[in-house]
Amino acid sequence: MITRFAPSPTGPLHLGHAFSALTAARRAQAEGGTFLLRIEDIDQSRARPEWEELIYEDLHWLGLSWPEPVMRQSERMPAYRAALQRLWDMGLLYPCSCTRRDIAAAASAPQEGGDPVVGPDGIVYPGTCRPATPPTGPLPEAVLRLNMAAAMERACRHEALQFTETGRGPNGEHGRQEIALRRMIDKIGDVVLARREMGTSYHLAVVVDDAAQGVTEVVRGADLFEATPIHALLHRLLGLPTPVYHHHRLIRDADGKRLAKRDDARAIRLYREDGRTPAEVMKMVGLPPAPTG
Numbered sequence: 001m002i003t004r005f006a007p008s009p010t011g012p013l014h015l016g017h018a019f020s021a022l023t024a025a026r027r028a029q030a031e032g033g034t035f036l037l038r039i040e041d042i043d044q045s046r047a048r049p050e051w052e053e054l055i056y057e058d059l060h061w062l063g064l065s066w067p068e069p070v071m072r073q074s075e076r077m078p079a080y081r082a083a084l085q086r087l088w089d090m091g092l093l094y095p096c097s098c099t100r101r102d103i104a105a106a107a108s109a110p111q112e113g114g115d116p117v118v119g120p121d122g123i124v125y126p127g128t129c130r131p132a133t134p135p136t137g138p139l140p141e142a143v144l145r146l147n148m149a150a151a152m153e154r155a156c157r158h159e160a161l162q163f164t165e166t167g168r169g170p171n172g173e174h175g176r177q178e179i180a181l182r183r184m185i186d187k188i189g190d191v192v193l194a195r196r197e198m199g200t201s202y203h204l205a206v207v208v209d210d211a212a213q214g215v216t217e218v219v220r221g222a223d224l225f226e227a228t229p230i231h232a233l234l235h236r237l238l239g240l241p242t243p244v245y246h247h248h249r250l251i252r253d254a255d256g257k258r259l260a261k262r263d264d265a266r267a268i269r270l271y272r273e274d275g276r277t278p279a280e281v282m283k284m285v286g287l288p289p290a291p292t293g
Contacts, residue, residue, distance in 0.1 A: 001033030002216045005059075006206070008040045009052035012267035016221070016251040018062060019285040023248050024219035025064050029291070036213055037066040041074045042198045042205055058268040062278050063290050071213060073205050080200035083208050083238055084139060084193065091134030092151045092237065093193065095142040098128050117187060120227040124189035144194040152181050155236040163232040166217065167246035169225040179229045191230055203230050211240040222247045251285055 003024040007017055025035040037059065041047040059066075087093050098106075106126040107116035117124040130147060155161055161179040168174055193204045210218060225247045235242040253266070271281055279289045 001028050001031040002036065002214050003028040003033065003219050004036040004038050004210070004213060004215050005064075005219075006038040006040045006209075007055055008043065008046075009048060009055060010043065010046040011051060012054060012269050013058045014251075014266045014268065015281070015285050018058075018268055018281055019251050019287065020219065020221060020248065021059060021064060022062060022282065022285075022287055022290075023246075026287075026291075027217065027219060027246065033216075035064065035066055036215070037064075037070050038209060038213065039070055039072045039074075040202075040205070041072055042200055042202070044074060045197065047074070054269060058272070061268070061272055062281065071209060073200075073209065076205070076209065076212075077199055079208050079212065080194075080205055081139075083204060084144060084200070086238060087146070087193070088139045088144075090154065090237070092147050092154065093139075093144045094129060094131050094135050094147060095140050096125075096129040096145045096190075096192070097143070098125075102128065117189075119188045119191075120224075120230065121188075121191050124187065125191075127190060130190060141196070141199075142194070143192060143196050145190040146193050148185050148188065148190050151233060151237060152184050155233055156181065161229070161232055161236060163228055163242055164244045165225075165228075165247065166244055167219075167248050168222065169247055170222045173225065177228075179232060184229060184233070188226075188230060193234075203227065203234065207231050207234040207238065207240065210243055211235070211238075215243050217244045217246050219246045219248065221250050223250060 005017075005021040005024050007013060007021075027033075028035040039052055039055070041052070084093065100122075103123055103125060104116065106128050107123050125145065129145070134147075134150075152161070163177050163179070165174050165177055169177075191201075191203060193201050195201055228245055228247075232242055234240075268281065282289055
């Protein structure tokens with residue numbers, strides 16, 4: 001088994017990150033496998049070297065180790081561009097010039113009826129820029145969306161799309177999960193696969209990188225369960241092996257809110273500076289002390 005922890009160096013790691021990293025490492029260790037670290041720094045406007053260095057310090061303090069060198073997404077733009085080119089050549093991508101305000105206005109227009117549908121990436125795209133026929137010519141330097149209907153038609157031509165869940169989704173989902181066509185179109189829509197300022201997107205980069213690293217089980221929070229059908233679809237379209245997914249519970253604050261990077265009061269760094277031990281942090285997130293031997 002190969003698992004990974006893939007944080008973004010845009011702020012300090014908190015208790016939720018500790019739980020996810022430890023869970024991934026322990027699942028790999030239990031199977032005699034490998035735990036990997038990947039730095040997801042495609043958002044160079046927010047990534048900082050000092051945050052990346054703190055990631056290494058915090059994880060080492062928790063007792064974790066990983067093979068070197070660490071994969072860094074900012075060094076993998078050619079791989080993402082190649083994946084985009086493949087999807088473009090299939091006629092599955094199109095440029096989009098809509099702003100968030102444009103999308104919100106179009107999705108809430110009276111003729112649409114009801115409230116806008118919200119998916120893994122926010123309001124489901126209403127299809128404003130979707131062309132009647134696939135665009136041709138060179139792959140443009142632009143925001144690129146996946147034509148979800150066309151992508152699903154191509155991907156499911158011979159076999160239903162599915163993935164295997166070894167953890168628990170937000171509604172207790174476990175085991176084989178078949179992905180419905182209408183849900184992908186109506187509840188997820190034409191997701192962005194390349195952002196102008198990044199040249200890629202989370203969805204595309206994570207799929208390409210998991211395949212490149214040979215990840216066999218993706219361990220991550222249940223808040224990403226709804227994005228998993230997108231990733232399973234991209235694996236199918238790009239001819240990449242689909243890993244098993246293990247979504248775990250989220251670590252929440254006293255008000256029941258999911259911890260985020262802004263929750264500095266729960267940063268691992270502060271627990272270290274306060275003299276807490278790794279075992280105490282593990283107890284805080286409901287994990288037993290690290291196994292020995």
